[in-house]
Amino acid sequence: MLYLILGLVIFLGVHSLEIFSPTLRSAAVARLGEKPYKGIYSLLSIIGFVLLIWGYGLARQHPILVYAPPLWMRHLTLLLMLPVFPLLLAAYLPGRIKAAVKHPMLAAVKMWAFAHLLANGMLADVLLFGGFLLWAVADRISVKRRAVLRPLPGPPPSKFNDVIAVVGGLALYVIFVFWLHLKLIGVPPLAL
Secondary structure (H helix, E strand, O other), X not given: OHHHHHXXXXXXXXXXXXXXXXXXXXXXHHHHOHHHHHHHHHHHHHHHHHHHHHHHHHHHHOOOEOOOOOOHHHHHHHHHHOOHHHHHHHOOOOOHHHHHHOOHHHHHHHHHHHHHHHHOOEHHHHHHHHHHHHHHHHHHHHHHHOXXXXXXXXXXXXXXXXXXXXXXXXXXXXXXXXXXXHHHHOOOOOOO
């Protein structure tokens, strides 16, 4: 469990810098330079991500039950996961979805985490999905309160971006449900 917690602290900590100090990034870039800052940020993110994946895998070998969700929650989870991939793609494809949702990446993370908390009740699940849910909620609140300090890179807005986000997102959903979730996570989402 230690590696999972350490991974969450590092990964979510790096991604929380602007929640706690909106000017910290700008100050670090001014002191280090853009590329060294991004290099350190990326390295810490990768280390945190690897630790949380490894720690989650280790923790699943010795599960500690926190709550036992009813079987029907898996069906609700599948339903709640439907918009996650389209939202994820919409974050990088500016269009009407991105304009309406404002921060589709954070919305996708919140839905993913909440949906998985409904279907999984082991301590490792609560730490992983609960940690990401709390982070996404805190970041969304923070984004509302801070001014945009830098433009985000991405393609220009287009009416076709929404179509690409929805079609591509639903295709990714199908691939994950029927193949990739089992391959990567070891759990078949459709198993009863």
